[in-house]
Amino acid sequence: MQGPKNALKTLRAHRRALHRIPEMANHEFQTKDALLSALRALKPDLLRCYGGTGIKAVFFCGKEGAKTLGFRADMDALPVEEKTCLPFCSQNPGFMHACGHDGHMALLLTFLGFVSAKRLELPHNIAAIFQPGEENLLGARDMVRAGILEDPRVDEIYGLHVMPSYRAGTIGLSAGPVMAGNTSLDIRVIGKSAHGAAPHLGVDSILAASQVVLSLEARLTRLSAEEPSLLTFGQIAGGVVRNQLAGETTLRGTLRYFSLKRRDELHRVIAESSSAAAAVFGAKAEVLFDERQYPPVVNDAAVVSKALPLLPEGVLVPQPRQMIAEDFSCYLNERPGFFAFAGVGRGESDAPLHSDRFSFDEEALLPALDFYIRLAQNP
Numbered sequence: 001m002q003g004p005k006n007a008l009k010t011l012r013a014h015r016r017a018l019h020r021i022p023e024m025a026n027h028e029f030q031t032k033d034a035l036l037s038a039l040r041a042l043k044p045d046l047l048r049c050y051g052g053t054g055i056k057a058v059f060f061c062g063k064e065g066a067k068t069l070g071f072r073a074d075m076d077a078l079p080v081e082e083k084t085c086l087p088f089c090s091q092n093p094g095f096m097h098a099c100g101h102d103g104h105m106a107l108l109l110t111f112l113g114f115v116s117a118k119r120l121e122l123p124h125n126i127a128a129i130f131q132p133g134e135e136n137l138l139g140a141r142d143m144v145r146a147g148i149l150e151d152p153r154v155d156e157i158y159g160l161h162v163m164p165s166y167r168a169g170t171i172g173l174s175a176g177p178v179m180a181g182n183t184s185l186d187i188r189v190i191g192k193s194a195h196g197a198a199p200h201l202g203v204d205s206i207l208a209a210s211q212v213v214l215s216l217e218a219r220l221t222r223l224s225a226e227e228p229s230l231l232t233f234g235q236i237a238g239g240v241v242r243n244q245l246a247g248e249t250t251l252r253g254t255l256r257y258f259s260l261k262r263r264d265e266l267h268r269v270i271a272e273s274s275s276a277a278a279a280v281f282g283a284k285a286e287v288l289f290d291e292r293q294y295p296p297v298v299n300d301a302a303v304v305s306k307a308l309p310l311l312p313e314g315v316l317v318p319q320p321r322q323m324i325a326e327d328f329s330c331y332l333n334e335r336p337g338f339f340a341f342a343g344v345g346r347g348e349s350d351a352p353l354h355s356d357r358f359s360f361d362e363e364a365l366l367p368a369l370d371f372y373i374r375l376a377q378n379p
Contacts, residue, residue, distance in 0.1 A: 007110060007369060008362065010109075010113060011106050014105070015362050018031065019086075019088050019097050020089070020090060020091045021091060022077030022078070022090050022096050024095060025076040025135050026076070026133040026139065030092075032055065032075075035055055035109070036049075039055070039057050039112070042113060044057040044058055045058055046152075050143055051132065054129075054148060056148050058126070059115045059116060059125065059126045059127075061125050066123065067155040068155050069124045069154070070127045070128075070156065070157035070158065071129065071159070072128075072129040072130075073101070073105045075134075076135050076139070077099070080354065080355075080356050082356055086359060099354055100358070103162050103344075104159075104160070104161070107368055107372070108130070110369055111373065114376075115376060122377060134326075138330065140327035144330050144334055157335045158340075158375060159337075160341065161339070161340075163345070164344055166317065166343030166345055167343045168343050170315055171311055171316060171340055172319035173316060173319050174299065175300070177296050178297050178319050178322065179297035180230075180324065181259075181325060182255070183294075184254055185255055186250055186287075187288075188248065188285070188287075189205045189278050190248050191204055191205030193245050196244055202245040205248050212277045216231060219273045227257075229257045231253060231255050231270070235252035237249065256323050257296065294325040294326070298329070299332070299337070299338040302336065303337055303338055310375060317343070342364070342368040
């Protein structure tokens with residue numbers, strides 16, 4: 001391994017260079033070019049592009065029958081105007097690495113510097129996956145469909161996310177469900193328009209939609225509490241003018257869960273309860289679930305049990321379930337592995353993820369770098 005000072009210097013250089021060039025999901029062209037330049041200098045045995053901007057770099061250990069361990073970093077940024085005033089702040093107006101993906105890429109590149117130099121001493125092949133489109137576009141699903149886990153086949157896969165809610169230098173890792181699945185949904189409530197002075201001649205879709213919201217709130221709180229779930233409506237739109245009954249009203253929301261079994265139960269309950277609630281007012285309800293669903297992130301128990309002893313005392317912390325979603329789940333549905341949290345928090349003044357002031361000290365990622373190296377060396 002590089003000395004700590006050199007590793008930190010490399011980590012900072014990569015992160016700050018990438019932080020300057022944030023790009024929207026599936027348009028990470030500057031980022032791709034920067035990554036390819038850095039990767040070519042490391043002389044991987046295989047370097048291949050997937051889709052528009054995805055990259056896979058493989059370093060072979062040269063041992064017959066060796067497993068291939070995959071490490072993933074996401075590439076895209078957010079449509080956020082940066083307000084950190086950092087000397088290496090975004091040079092692409094309207095975009096910012098406000099979710100730490102610059103740190104994920106920098107960590108993986110720094111780790112690959114070790115892998116490049118030590119590849120023939122390692123017990124495993126190492127595959128690095130740089131993935132576009134994590135933010136809301138299920139880029140992981142697209143990469144899986146494009147074959148990024150094959151040729152060579154990735155046997156286990158690991159990833160992590162920086163977390164300002166975790167103390168800097170810690171790593172959260174647990175077996176089982178750790179991040180929620182997420183489904184977007186629209187409920188279209190169909191009534192009949194009429195003049196506001198003669199509501200008896202119509203069917204008020206706004207009133208019916210309100211009943212749908214209240215009914216679902218009551219119904220979902222009566223489901224088993226053993227497995228948490230959450231339904232949130234963030235938008236409601238209906239009507240044309242103030243003195244006319246709305247003929248149609250649409251509710252838009254998100255649904256979160258920790259197993260596909262619970263997801264299917266929730267889909268059924270929402271469809272049934274929405275129709276019943278709307279019918280009380282003579283309206284109809286049509287429920288549309290978005291096909292771009294994020295499965296829950298479920299860490300493989302056997303892989304986690306092998307990894308936990310590699311984390312020094314004081315670094316490992318529990319990883320409670322998070323209601324936020326992550327498309328890393330698409331890899332874990334195909335291969336055993338885990339998704340960890342890397343603490344970067346320094347105190348109460350830390351800005352949260354997706355904030356226009358989010359940032360972190362790269363030194364907080366050194367334990368994660370050490371963890372990656374231990375994983376690569378572990379027989």
